[in-house]
Amino acid sequence: MAHAKLLPRQQLILGLVAVCAPLGDACLSRGMTSLPAISLAHPSTLIAAVFTPWIAVGIALLLGFFASYLTALSWADLTYVLPATAFGNVIVALLARFCLHEPISMQRWAGIVLITVGVGFVAHGPSLTERPETQASSEPVLQQEQTR
Amino acid sequence: MTLPYSAPQPGLWAAVAMIAAIVLSSTAGEVLTAAAMKSIGDLDEIRAHSGLKGAIRAVLTCPLFFAGVTFLALSFFSLLFALNHMNLSLVAPASASLTLVTNAIAGKIFLKENVDRRRWTSAVLVCIGVYFLAH
Numbered sequence: 001m002a003h004a005k006l007l008p009r010q011q012l013i014l015g016l017v018a019v020c021a022p023l024g025d026a027c028l029s030r031g032m033t034s035l036p037a038i039s040l041a042h043p044s045t046l047i048a049a050v051f052t053p054w055i056a057v058g059i060a061l062l063l064g065f066f067a068s069y070l071t072a073l074s075w076a077d078l079t080y081v082l083p084a085t086a087f088g089n090v091i092v093a094l095l096a097r098f099c100l101h102e103p104i105s106m107q108r109w110a111g112i113v114l115i116t117v118g119v120g121f122v123a124h125g126p127s128l129t130e131r132p133e134t135q136a137s138s139e140p141v142l143q144q145e146q147t148r
Numbered sequence: 149m150t151l152p153y154s155a156p157q158p159g160l161w162a163a164v165a166m167i168a169a170i171v172l173s174s175t176a177g178e179v180l181t182a183a184a185m186k187s188i189g190d191l192d193e194i195r196a197h198s199g200l201k202g203a204i205r206a207v208l209t210c211p212l213f214f215a216g217v218t219f220l221a222l223s224f225f226s227l228l229f230a231l232n233h234m235n236l237s238l239v240a241p242a243s244a245s246l247t248l249v250t251n252a253i254a255g256k257i258f259l260k261e262n263v264d265r266r267r268w269t270s271a272v273l274v275c276i277g278v279y280f281l282a283h
Binding site: 009010070071073074075077078079080081082083086089090093107108110111112113114115116117118119121122124125126129130 | 178179181182185186188189190191192207244248251252255256259260261262263264266267269270271272273274276277278279280281282283
């Protein structure tokens with residue numbers, strides 16, 4: 001059950017976890033700042049905002065993030081998956097630097113290095129805590145046919 | 149990051165309480181969601197056997213999952229509340245980085261995860277890194 005090495009498919013899911021969340025946030029931010037100020041007195045404008053392109057893409061990306069995050073949690077430890085989420089910020093900062101040519105301060109470079117080293121530490125270890133297989137799964141969801 | 153309108157900043161204890169509310173509810177949400185997903189089993193395998201609908205049904209019929217989502221929603225609303233009183237440049241990095249450390253502690257205590265020296269080091273490095281990057 002426990003396997004230290006991730007399959008390529010699982011690495012892809014972790015990549016989606018890292019990329020979808022910050023890109024989704026960026027789309028939401030871009031969409032919301034381009035709208036006129038929304039007041040709580042007119043909540044219908046908030047609902048209309050959902051159907052503007054940037055916000056719709058942002059919501060789709062965040063849904064993709066949540067689906068891949070849940071999938072990752074089903075076969076990896078929480079303390080393994082969370083650093084992957086943080087690594088997404090590094091990807092976005094680097095994209096902003098090299099695609100949008102935004103300047104990055106020394107402090108941000110230090111942050112990028114620290115997160116990358118931290119994620120490297122975790123990624124080298126096992127993805128799931130080894131447990132003796134004593135109890136059966138709480139739900140008879142499936143028979144484990146394939147042995148890993 | 150500068151705001152067009154900067155609200156009067158709350159006192160130290162009010163700020164600590166607001167950030168603590170975000171961090172604690174978010175940690176509870178993450179731990180409950182992780183426990184739910186572990187109890188369901190490998191989603192990729194469920195999807196291979198019973199299709200996407202089967203996988204979605206397995207998640208949506210798990211009460212722990214809803215407990216987790218409730219706490220995550222609570223953390224989102226406490227973030228909104230805090231943003232109403234404090235600057236984004238303090239709230240976002242402080243809560244995001246502290247959550248990494250509280251999750252490592254909660255993962256060890258409640259999920260019995262093997263948080264070894266490697267994972268502690270990583271949690272602390274990523275915590276400082278996120279603060280630097282977002283501040």
